[in-house]
Amino acid sequence: MAAYFARRFLLLIPTFLGITFLVFTITQFVPGGPIEQMIMNMQASGGEGGAGGGGAAVEIPPAAMEALREHFNLDKPFFVAYGIWLWDLLHLDLGVSFKYNQPVIDVITSRFPISIYFGLIGFFLAYSICIPLGVFKAIKHGSAFDIGTSMTVFAGYSIPGWALGGLLLVLLGGGSFFDVFPLGGFRSEGWEDFGIWHKMTDQVHHTLLPVLAYMVGSFASLTILMKNSLMENLGQDYVRTAFAKGLSERTVIFGHTLRNSLIPICTGLGHAIGIIMAGSYLIEKVFNINGIGYLGYTSIVDRDYAVVMGILVINTLLVLVGNILSDVLYVLVDPRIRFS
DSSP states (O other): OOHHHHHHHHHHHHHHHHHHHHHHHHHHHHSHHHHHHHHHHHHHHHHSSSSOOOOOOOEEEEEEEHHHHHHHTTSSSSSHHOOOOOOOTTTOOOOOOOTHHHHHHHHHHHHHHHHHHHHHHHHHHHHHHHHHHHHHHHHHTSSSHHHHHHHHHHHHHSSSSHHHHHHHHHHHTTSSSSOBBBOOOSSSSGGGGGGGHHHHHHHHHHHHHHHHHHHHHHHHHHHHHHHHHHHHHHHHHHHHHHHTOOHHHHHHHIIIIHHTHHHHHHHHHHHHHHHHHHHHHHHHHHOOOOOOOHHHHHHTTTOHHHHHHHHHHHHHHHHHHHHHHHHHHHHHHTTOOOOO
């Protein structure tokens, strides 16, 4: 088994190189790169400051243009530029964001706590609700409770998280008929000056709707997975033997069957790492939450490719390591499994 995991870790290298090389190559050939964005910003600034209010044409000397191309490694073949970027990455240098004029690692790490906050809350709430719900759906299979909750669960599954977030803001956000929740953001302005109780209530107020949008995607899959896994185990021979010994239904389900039924749920924990750490591009955009997801969205729009590649590096490593962690958890929760 050690040889299997050693091979899995070695396979991380070509997979990581393939993903980053593909995205890096696309950024080199997509029009509207960082230099074009800088020129557009200069034209917009000139137009705002000009007497006529129109966008003034900005002429950049050829020498300055060549210096900019050299600064962004656009004067080199794309595979050479990728090699330079990879060499810098090996030295833990993700470059500098031209939009924020800060090291990319600083720009990214400043947004991590926000995405982790929403990701962890959504993760724990989803598992703490879906596992008991799946268990009771299996016990009450075919009942009105099972059918009614299935309709609700699949209705939620058919709605993307970002679409649900927009709907909730329209119905419950500030300025709507109900006007219960704020229109977005992580906290209200002046939050630092609030009292402790006001800080707590304000944070909860800004958390509820985004967390619902985070949860809706995994809610149905976790619930149905838990239900199907438990029902499958209830049909095994050892369960019939336990009933034949006179054990109660509660003892059989919660003392014997539930642990085996949790194996598919536990093995999915590794994949959840990427979701927790990376946030959601569209959900954070809808709620105007300045986390990793929203940073990735704005970086793509603004062609801030250094930040785009930095986020790609982190997300790729999280997903690849999460896949291996899922295999490790599979072995830990089910000793019968042996990888070769």
